[in-house]
Amino acid sequence: MMTVDEFKQSLGNAEPPANIDEVARALWYGGRGDWGRAHRIVQEISGSNAAWVHAWLHRQEGDGWNADYWYQRAGRPRSELPLAQEWEEILSALLSAA
Numbered sequence: 001m002m003t004v005d006e007f008k009q010s011l012g013n014a015e016p017p018a019n020i021d022e023v024a025r026a027l028w029y030g031g032r033g034d035w036g037r038a039h040r041i042v043q044e045i046s047g048s049n050a051a052w053v054h055a056w057l058h059r060q061e062g063d064g065w066n067a068d069y070w071y072q073r074a075g076r077p078r079s080e081l082p083l084a085q086e087w088e089e090i091l092s093a094l095l096s097a098a
Contacts, residue, residue, distance in 0.1 A: 001098055004091055023049045024094050030057055031087055048074045049094060055079075056086055 002017060007028070010017050016028040022045050030038035035057060042054045055070030060083050071078045079086045 002095060004088065004095060007091060007095065021094075021098070023047070023053055024091075024098075026050070026053050026057075027087065027090055027094065030060070031091075035061065048076075049090075049097070052076060052090055052093075056083070056090060059083065059086075 002019065007017070007020075007024075008031075011028065011031050016025050020028065022041055026038045026042035026045070028038075029041065030053065038053070039057050042050050042057065051070050051074035055067045055074055055076070056079070058064075058067035058070060059079070061067075064078075068078055079089075081089065
């Protein structure tokens, strides 16, 4: 299983780690600042973790209404954490579920 630090270090690589699922791959691209690619990936995935990543992306974009919709789909309240801290929270949850 990959650690948070290993995942964060992989952001410097040209491609995401091969052993991660699509939700984590979307988060990886989001962590690299590639909002468009992250969004294209996550909008094709269902489930609460995908909705959480989707919410984070729309929050990052500044689209609060859309973010709130996806937080609701994820079963979570809108995060008040700084975006980078929420990214790590999502990452930790994804890696612990893997």
